[in-house]
Amino acid sequence: MNPNIKKMIQKITDDLHNASDLKTRFLNIKGHKIAYLFMESVTSGDAISEFIVRSITFDIKQNKQPFFETFFQNLQNNISNNSLTIVENYSDIFFYLASGFTLIFVEGHQKFLALETRRDLSRGITESSSEGIIRGPKDSFTETHTVNQGLIRKRIKDPNLVIEDMFIGRRTQSKVSLLYMYDITDLKKVKQIKQKLKKINVDSILDSGSIREFLVTKQKSVFPKMISTERPDLACTSILDGKIVILVENSPYALIIPGLFIDFFKNPEDYYQKPANATFTRLLRFIAFILTILVPALYISITTFQIQVLPEKLLTSLFYQRLQVPFPTAFEIVLLLIVFEILRECDIRIPSAMGTSMSIVGGLVLGDAAVSAGLVSQASVIIVAVTSISGLLFSDIDMINGIRLWRFIFILFSSFFGMIGFTLCFILFTVKLSALKVMDIPYLSPISPFHFVGLKDSIIRISKNKDDKRPSYLSPKNRYKLGGKR
């Protein structure tokens, strides 16, 4: 650190390659040379004028009797700002500048003051766009890290809620927070995650999705091993069950670890409904899961290999439908599924104003025209529609992608080997799922291996006044969540 402020600022400017948003101002207060610098793009001009410039030029200037030994101490103690840090390392300068701090240098001192003058760049708390519910809290995480922490802290007013921060990303220096309950969560699992996070050595972490790959190193699978959610209530429920939540700066998605297979059939809204209704909805999701993965493959294997099992009337109907179609059934189904995936991708990417017209053209016009032109049969359109609609019941994008991949694997096996291929693929699918583990917990828990307690909140949901224990496969320190045993 150079005590000469002009040289110091020149060095910073050079190191930042003359960044256009770096602003500097020099002052002379009572014979002391002062300079303050900030990055215009991330700082608030009002905050600088109100809390820094005013303090320096007016309050300190007027103070005829300095209480403190040096001018630097005087400045440090009189400046009106709630977040003030003394920085002594040159390398930290860039972190503070990029984080919206204003740095104050005083001639002759080898340290500087960093004052928070962050510009509010958040979009505010809005309703969740990907996990909508009818009944229950509507707020969702935002890109602002402190807001996200606050959304959890305001729900769990317990001193045992631990929030641990660390910075990951050589260039982005993104703040990553680990949240868990000290008296519930298995601390060995927390340690494991911390070690994995510390090992991450990449340039950038721009979203929580970026660290997923670093956390799952063994047994890679297309199915997600952690839940990604926008909903603070789901994050809180998971924390209270003994799971660990990871928040990443600038990401509106929290990661919940471990994410077991059964967790993707749950929705926060299930806990705000009557148990019977929630159970019915979960069963629907389970049926939808089976339909979306198996229906196209089953249709192909039955209509091209095991025609015998078709009822007579259905066979007649399919016979006449398929007379005009020039393609084999498997090709027809794959073609339609790919068209649907393209439509879905378009629907996500294009502006919402164009969404309606695209739905009409894509869904109605294209579907109807394809059938009229004899390119596809009505039955195939129905099969693909059922498959696609069932797949939309899941909100986790990784789950959707996992389902999509396995759907195509099933189709491949069924297209070549019929029902035998289908059965083989089903065995392979079950074996793969059963063999998976998330942080040493079997992925199919509590179904396989069977845990009765865990089953109370799985495909079925029993009443909250009977669901008294946390599932044992999470190894919670405190198993009881109901009654006086705390």
Next chain:
Amino acid sequence: MKKYFLCILCLFLMGCDFKEIRDLSIVSTMGIDIIDDNYKVSVIVMSKEEGESKLYEGEGNSFFKAVQSVNNKLTENLYLDHMQSVIVSEETAKKGLRDILQYFIQEDIIQNNFYLFLAKKTTSKETLQYLMENSGYSLSNLFKENNMLYLNRKDHFIHSFIRDIKRRHKDPIMHSLSLQNNSLSLESLALFKDDKLAGFTDIIGYYLLKGNVKKLYLSFPCEKHETTFSIDHMRFRTSIQNNYVLHHISGDISMQENGCNLETDTKKGLATVERDIQKMVQEKIDTFLQDQEKWNTNSLSYTGFLFHKNYEKVKVKMSFDIENLKGRGNLHE
């Protein structure tokens, strides 16, 4: 990796054949005749014009060759797995159905069950032609049309026929179709000994003994007139005790009396009605049992018991539980 590759390659050897529905000649009904020791096979195939069907024929000195001959006349492969019914002629049945059944079993066609019928006093081709002319007419309609009997469809399936051939104390049966006055109906019951046709019997007697009659029309003279009874919603309970086959009949009886003055509102009158009905039912059952003896067949699982006990000594006892007697109600037309 090599192991996985080999495993996948092995799957290609499993012999499952790929077939598109549109590339099949789907057969709905098959007719089998034997003329001059030659098999003649006729099939009704689903046409590519919706709602229409076509009749194809083939001939050969064996059933297999006759089917192949039909196949050769078609552009697409003959698909027999969804056949609804097979009709065999009287001549064919007399010569035995072993070859035909063996073909169906070997080709795995009997995976899907289908009806077996016998064309009495006509060829099966003529029956098929009738079905073609009356497009949309399905043989399964015969069961719906016959409102007298609770026809157990399983009795008509090829599976039951083959199963009965295999059983020691039971002979197979087949329903015979009669094509008269441009109308198709279930006429009588063909009794088989092993795979060969033995003879025919009255269909009602068989179903009375099986307890599968839901409505029975009986008429008998009284003085100068004739009274018609209709027993509706009949329910049977059959049991065997010592030398008796006991039938308990319950149901509603409708009656049309033309001046017979039966006095059914009195206990005495009702007893007369019951006695007359019992007599008629007994006659039907006796006819069936006599036919069984005549053709040396055993078409009911418990007729074995009857012969074992010496048929002459066995009596059929009936008891009645008439719930409702409707005068001039549900009349026989």
